[in-house]
Each structure stands twice: as C-alpha cells, then as structure tokens.
Amino acid sequence: MNYFELYDSQEAVLDRITQLKAEGYYEEDIHLMGRDDKEFEALEYTEVVYHIHVTGDIGLKEILARNEPAERFLHDYELDEDEIERYLFKISEGNYLMFYADLDLMERREEQQEREESAEADFKGEVKDPE
Secondary structure, eight states, X not given: OEEEEEXXXXXXXXXXXXXXXXXXXXXXXXXXXXXXXXXOGGGGGSOOEEEEEOSXXXXXXXXXXXXXXXXXXXXXXXXXXXXHHHHXXXXXXXXXXXXXXXXXXXXXXXXXXXXXXXXXXHHHHHOOOOO
C-alpha cells in the first residue's frame, strides 16, 4: 500500500521519519514534497528524497532540481487529478507531503532475512569436525 501523509511543520516531518526508520524503512524509501522556497536543511544530512513544488510557472529551478519535481512524482502513482491538485494545493500553502510504501518495507525485510540466512549458512559451513 502507498501512503501519503500531510504535515504542517518540519518537526512533525522529522518525528515521522524517525518513527518510520524504527519500523524498518530506510531513509531513501521516504519521499517528501514541499515548496521550493521552504528550506529544510535537516534533510541535507539524510537520504530522504525531497521533491520540490514550484508554486508559479515551471522555472529553471524545478528543471535543475536534483530530484523529480513533486507534480511529476505524484503522477507516477494511481492518484486522480483532483487528489493530485489537492496535495499540490496543500504543499503550496506550506505543508509537507510525505510518501512511503509497504512494498519498500517488505523488500527491506526480505533482504534482511536473506542476509541472515546466508550468514547462518556460512557459519554452519565454517564449523569444523573436531576429529
């Protein structure tokens, strides 16, 4: 399942990121959308993907953005146009929109289980017969 959550402060966003990491999400699994003029310096020290939304006409800033612009990112998911417009309106008002998906968490857990099974198999293979 895909989750879209709105937050009205950077503190709330950072708290939610901490919660998601405790649940097993990686920072790069989390996408955050916000206005291009709302600095979020704390994200510079994370792997969270930040998608800017330029509230005016598409400009050079959005074209040169490091990550895909918010509007284009939202169109990649099964959202109707009204829902996308509502989210973009909330972002333009200064809110932050966070996205994460269960699929990412399931993949992380499967990778972790495979690593643990591989390490266990390696450990069992290294045990030598005392004879």
